[in-house]
Structures are given as structure tokens and as C-alpha cells.
Amino acid sequence: MTNAKILVAHISEGDADEAIRKVRKVNEKSGPFDLIVVFSKSCDETFEPNTDGLPQLLLISSDKDNNSKSKKINENVTLLHSLGIYKLANGITLSYLTYPSDALQEQKKNILDEFSKSDSQIDILVTKEWGLPISERCGRLSGSEIIDELAKKLQARYHFAFSDEKNFYELEPFKWESERLSRFLNIPKYGSGKKWAYAFNMSVGDKELKDEPEPPNVIANPYKNVITDSNKRPLETGTEALIDGDQRLPANRAKNENKKIRTILPSNCHFCFSNPNLEDHMIISIGKLVYLTTAKGPLSVPKGDMDISGHCLIIPIEHIPKLDSSKNAELAQSILAYESSLVKMNYVKFDMSTIVFEIQSERSIHFHKQVIPIPKYLVLKFCSALDRQVHFNNEKFTRNAKLGFQLYDSHSSKEYSDVINNQSNNYLQFTVYETSEANPKIYLATFNASETIDLQFGRRVLAFLLNLPRRVKWNSSTCLQTKQQETVEAEKFQKAYKAYDISLTEN
The missing domain is CATH 3.60.21.10 (Metallo-dependent phosphatases)
Structure with missing residues (x-):
């Protein structure tokens, strides 16, 4: 040898x-x-x-x-x-x-x-x-x-x-x-x-060394891993999560639906207050049931009068993988209230439209929504950006679940309510707010829990819409900020949001 x-x-x-x-x-x-x-x-x-x-x-x-x-x-x-x-x-x-x-x-x-x-x-x-x-x-x-x-x-x-x-x-x-x-x-x-x-x-030599020490950074074989995402970090011993922006799903998803996935405890969840590693310097607002934080590696960038990226996350304080609006109406209303307040801030204070992206899946770890400000003139181009990424997803990324988005005109429509209140449904959703007053347009695509989904799908669509191709990956050198930069971003965001912060009026 x-x-x-x-x-x-x-x-x-x-x-x-x-x-x-x-x-x-x-x-x-x-x-x-x-x-x-x-x-x-x-x-x-x-x-x-x-x-x-x-x-x-x-x-x-x-x-x-x-x-x-x-x-x-x-x-x-x-x-x-x-x-x-x-x-x-x-x-x-x-x-x-x-x-x-x-x-x-x-x-x-x-x-x-x-x-x-x-x-x-x-x-x-x-x-x-x-x-x-x-x-x-x-x-x-x-x-x-x-x-x-x-x-x-x-x-x-x-x-x-x-x-x-x-x-x-x-x-x-x-x-x-x-x-x-x-x-x-x-x-x-x-x-x-x-x-x-x-x-x-x-x-x-005749054969490779079989007893050579295994490197400490061995990962799951990407050719056998059913989840397609680029960002990975350990959440607890023996368990890994794949992250898009700040979306996490278990990397060791079973090929067989009957195989159990190890539960991520709140103390190891990057969104839970019980996790000692929670990056609390990024928190903007804490309500009774929900809190608001800036995004790690934000997609959007300061534009015009907006001196912050504006990319933020609405996160339930309770450790839940999937939101059941029918059983937890108060939490659902609190999340929607935060969403509405951000839409209003973006539109009234900065003359920006807003797009909210979420994944509802029983295999998620901690449910959340991502909120991103969008220049008003780009809202009309959202459909073409979505269609483009659907084409890539369905034709080129053949391992992924085939996505087909249905358009709904409001949160209160019966057809939309039937979909989201059915807890057997898993779905990706974009909510597009052109103004803070008009009903949003909701684009929703369902998928089976056993299917592979691209956790970066929402970020890909919006990166293309915003013409920011180098910001698709949250942990790229283009997107990542130092802790000091993150702190300054959160402080500026908190100052801009103060007049709209619903936590200041909650009982």
C-alpha cells in the first residue's frame, strides 16, 4: 500500500x-x-x-x-x-x-x-x-x-x-x-x-485502507437523501436539518412513510426560546403567542427610503411543526395580525408591496412565515417568476414533488379555507399583497408528506423576481452578516416597526 x-x-x-x-x-x-x-x-x-x-x-x-x-x-x-x-x-x-x-x-x-x-x-x-x-x-x-x-x-x-x-x-x-x-x-x-x-x-494498492479514521465531517449521501436543499447544520446528536433561509426539515427523512423520524426537542430547535443558542439579538418584537425576528442571511436588500433588508420571520412561540387554524384560532389570528402589520409598514412607510412565503408540512420542525418587501412595480411580474421556477422544479429537478399552484382571491374564500383547514394537506403558499388595503392574492400548491420538496423554492422565486441571483442561498458570502451587522439591522427594523408593533397593544 x-x-x-x-x-x-x-x-x-x-x-x-x-x-x-x-x-x-x-x-x-x-x-x-x-x-x-x-x-x-x-x-x-x-x-x-x-x-x-x-x-x-x-x-x-x-x-x-x-x-x-x-x-x-x-x-x-x-x-x-x-x-x-x-x-x-x-x-x-x-x-x-x-x-x-x-x-x-x-x-x-x-x-x-x-x-x-x-x-x-x-x-x-x-x-x-x-x-x-x-x-x-x-x-x-x-x-x-x-x-x-x-x-x-x-x-x-x-x-x-x-x-x-x-x-x-x-x-x-x-x-x-x-x-x-x-x-x-x-x-x-x-x-x-x-x-x-x-x-x-x-x-x-490492492485495496483502499478499510481502517483509516473516518473524517469528523461525514454527511448523509446526497444521492440517497430525498430532500433537496443546500444548507445543513446539526440540530441534535444523530439528527441533521436542511435549512432554506430559516426553514428546517429532517435530513434523515424516511423513504418508507412508516419509518419514524426523530423528534427535534424545543431545546435544540433554533426557533425556540428554550434553546440556549437562540440568536435573540435578531428579535424585533415578542407578542403573547408569536415573535418577530430578522432573517438570517436576508434575501432582500435596502432600497429607496428603506434602510433595512425588510426580510423577517413570524414565528410561533409554541414549538409546533404545522399550524392547525381550526384548533388554534387565537395563534392563527395572532400570526395574521403580525403579517398585516408588516404589510402596512412596508406599504405606508416605505411604499413597498409585500410577499409572504410559508411551508405547511407535518415533517417541518417549527412552523414560521417569511415576509419580504417587494417594489410595487415587480408585483405584476410575480406570476412569471413563479411559473419559471415551477418549470425548473417539475422538469429539471425530477426528484421533487410536481407543483401546481392554485390562485385564491382572499383568506376568507370557502375553497381556500377548505384546503388549509384540512390537516391532511401539506402545502407551499405565497401571499402577495400589492397594497395594505386590497385583498391579497394567494398562490397555493399541495404535496404529499412522502414527497421530496425543494425547501429553497420560495427563495428561488423571489430571488429571480428581485433580480438577486447571488442571494438564493441564505448562507452564501453575499448574504451572511456579522453579528454586529445583524444587531444593527434588528435595531433599525425595530425602530421602523415601532408604530406598527402589535405587541405594544396586545393585552
């Missing part, structure tokens, strides 16, 4: 000489490497950078017009095209598929046939595109089921993708049923300003 030191990099033909010079310096300082793998969008046999002093180099090209499998350019440089499996003399086996997304579906049969011929254990998988579960996990609107099938078949120890040329992404390690560990990384292009080269050690 030996270890191989490997470097993976992403460069373009135009930057090859400069990038290779930097690779040489890295090899001198941190090497020597046993293998260097370079992905390049477009190169051919004339692509021959100066590789003197470097170890074996595999150059993988995504030039879709070149269908050759492999070609030795010189003594230590091999050029790989399209797709295939390449075994090195030291025992490392690398599999590659460089087709762009538009060619994957066209070539699906050929791709799967090609890789079904081999029973080799794959150490490294290189693809241009990402698979769907990991793509959805980090808030991307792309991904291929063909890559999913390939990842599940090959179960490579390292999977490198290159379609995002601007951002480095590394997923925590995860396990397959065979106990084999896998890691996924996206490597951006040289010149992006991000980490364009990645070095690692890999054991090479």
Missing part, C-alpha cells in the same frame, strides 16, 4: 503557459506530485505547454467537436477527450466524461453503455457537469441525472466537476453502502480569483 500525491487544476489554453509555471512552483514547494490532472475547456494535439520538470500530466479536454479518446502528446503528457476510463501504471483509475449539458441527453445511451463495460474500481471521476442532488444542494439551477447515474455506478473516491468556472466548491465527504468514502469538488478556472488547483493524497 502506497500513497500518491495528486494535483487537479482547471486552466484555459490561453493561460496555459502562465498556469503551468505556477503549477511547477507548487510542485517544487509542495510536491513532488505523482500525477497532475488538468481540465481545459478547449484544446487539441497542438496544445503543448512546457511541462519540463513535472510528473505525469493528464490533460482532459471538453472540446465537443473532438471525439478522439486519448493521445500521448509527449513523454509525460496524455490528452483525453470525450469519455472513457484511463488506468495509470501506479494503479490509479480515472474516469472522465467531458460532454456539456446539451450533449449529455443526446448521448445518454452511448455514455451509459461505455461505462457499463468496466468493472474497475474508479478512484477519480472527472466530469464537466454536476449531478442534480449536489447542484440543488448549493442552490444551482442546473445538473444532470446522467451524472447522477454515473456517480452512483462508479462511486469514485473523488469527483471533480468544472462547469462553474468562477467558484470553488467542496462538499463534505459522504459514504456509499459499501462504506466507501467519496468527495465532490468543483474547480474554477485559473484567473477566476478563486482556488483553481486542488492537491490531495490518495492511498494506492
Whole structure:
């Protein structure tokens, strides 16, 4: 059993000489490497950078017009095209598929046939595109089921993708049923300003080390996890939650509806006052049954006279996963009163419309509503933004529940009441307030509790509507604030909301 030191990099033909010079310096300082793998969008046999002093180099090209499998350019440089499996003399086996997304579906049969011929254990998988579960996990609107099938078949120890040329992404390690560990990384292009080269050690020999220590940050296998979301943090020992903005559902949802899900206790719920880690510096108002807090990683941004993001959450103080309006009318009325007060503040004080998003599910942990101010001129574009995301959800994210939204004209309509008062219904809902006086428009889509839902759906729709694509993920560097910034935001919000705060008039 030996270890191989490997470097993976992403460069373009135009930057090859400069990038290779930097690779040489890295090899001198941190090497020597046993293998260097370079992905390049477009190169051919004339692509021959100066590789003197470097170890074996595999150059993988995504030039879709070149269908050759492999070609030795010189003594230590091999050029790989399209797709295939390449075994090195030291025992490392690398599999590659460089087709762009538009060619994957066209070539699906050929791709799967090609890789079904081999029973080799794959150490490294290189693809241009990402698979769907990991793509959805980090808030991307792309991904291929063909890559999913390939990842599940090959179960490579390292999977490198290159379609995002601007951002480095590394997923925590995860396990397959065979106990084999896998890691996924996206490597951006040289010149992006991000980490364009990645070095690692890999054991090479008859078999991988079975008794090597398990990394402390192993996560659930994303290819077997039925919930599609990008944000995850532990809530209690042995239990994880996936978070969208501040929406949490158990990550270990049973594939079998009869399998019980571990209950999250109030002391471990990020919305409950009994949790010692409650971020109370973000609280705006506390009523008898409900409290109001600013959003972690807000979607909206200050605009015009509004010097706050305005993105906030209405949260019941009681630890309830789902609101039953028929049995808890007082709580439902209190939530709606908070909602109305925020709509009034946004419209009267800041000349803004409001959209409220919620998920009602028996598998939720703590029910809440997200309230987001919207410029009035954008309200008329809401339907097209919703239709667009429904299309992505239903056509591209094929694991998700198929959504179809029904429009209701008011909270008091009989048809709407019949849906929300039926406790067997689980649903996603948008409430669109153009003004503070007119009846809102309510868009509601039901789903089965056993179905997968995209917890980021509401945020995706509103990020597109607001033209804020970089703010889809609440925990992105674009959205996250320091504790001081969060405190200032809450104080400004509290000051703006004071004249509308219903907790000041509650008995």
C-alpha cells in the first residue's frame, strides 16, 4: 500500500503557459506530485505547454467537436477527450466524461453503455457537469441525472466537476453502502480569483485502507437523501436539518412513510426560546403567542427610503411543526395580525408591496412565515417568476414533488379555507399583497408528506423576481452578516416597526 500525491487544476489554453509555471512552483514547494490532472475547456494535439520538470500530466479536454479518446502528446503528457476510463501504471483509475449539458441527453445511451463495460474500481471521476442532488444542494439551477447515474455506478473516491468556472466548491465527504468514502469538488478556472488547483493524497494498492479514521465531517449521501436543499447544520446528536433561509426539515427523512423520524426537542430547535443558542439579538418584537425576528442571511436588500433588508420571520412561540387554524384560532389570528402589520409598514412607510412565503408540512420542525418587501412595480411580474421556477422544479429537478399552484382571491374564500383547514394537506403558499388595503392574492400548491420538496423554492422565486441571483442561498458570502451587522439591522427594523408593533397593544 502506497500513497500518491495528486494535483487537479482547471486552466484555459490561453493561460496555459502562465498556469503551468505556477503549477511547477507548487510542485517544487509542495510536491513532488505523482500525477497532475488538468481540465481545459478547449484544446487539441497542438496544445503543448512546457511541462519540463513535472510528473505525469493528464490533460482532459471538453472540446465537443473532438471525439478522439486519448493521445500521448509527449513523454509525460496524455490528452483525453470525450469519455472513457484511463488506468495509470501506479494503479490509479480515472474516469472522465467531458460532454456539456446539451450533449449529455443526446448521448445518454452511448455514455451509459461505455461505462457499463468496466468493472474497475474508479478512484477519480472527472466530469464537466454536476449531478442534480449536489447542484440543488448549493442552490444551482442546473445538473444532470446522467451524472447522477454515473456517480452512483462508479462511486469514485473523488469527483471533480468544472462547469462553474468562477467558484470553488467542496462538499463534505459522504459514504456509499459499501462504506466507501467519496468527495465532490468543483474547480474554477485559473484567473477566476478563486482556488483553481486542488492537491490531495490518495492511498494506492490492492485495496483502499478499510481502517483509516473516518473524517469528523461525514454527511448523509446526497444521492440517497430525498430532500433537496443546500444548507445543513446539526440540530441534535444523530439528527441533521436542511435549512432554506430559516426553514428546517429532517435530513434523515424516511423513504418508507412508516419509518419514524426523530423528534427535534424545543431545546435544540433554533426557533425556540428554550434553546440556549437562540440568536435573540435578531428579535424585533415578542407578542403573547408569536415573535418577530430578522432573517438570517436576508434575501432582500435596502432600497429607496428603506434602510433595512425588510426580510423577517413570524414565528410561533409554541414549538409546533404545522399550524392547525381550526384548533388554534387565537395563534392563527395572532400570526395574521403580525403579517398585516408588516404589510402596512412596508406599504405606508416605505411604499413597498409585500410577499409572504410559508411551508405547511407535518415533517417541518417549527412552523414560521417569511415576509419580504417587494417594489410595487415587480408585483405584476410575480406570476412569471413563479411559473419559471415551477418549470425548473417539475422538469429539471425530477426528484421533487410536481407543483401546481392554485390562485385564491382572499383568506376568507370557502375553497381556500377548505384546503388549509384540512390537516391532511401539506402545502407551499405565497401571499402577495400589492397594497395594505386590497385583498391579497394567494398562490397555493399541495404535496404529499412522502414527497421530496425543494425547501429553497420560495427563495428561488423571489430571488429571480428581485433580480438577486447571488442571494438564493441564505448562507452564501453575499448574504451572511456579522453579528454586529445583524444587531444593527434588528435595531433599525425595530425602530421602523415601532408604530406598527402589535405587541405594544396586545393585552
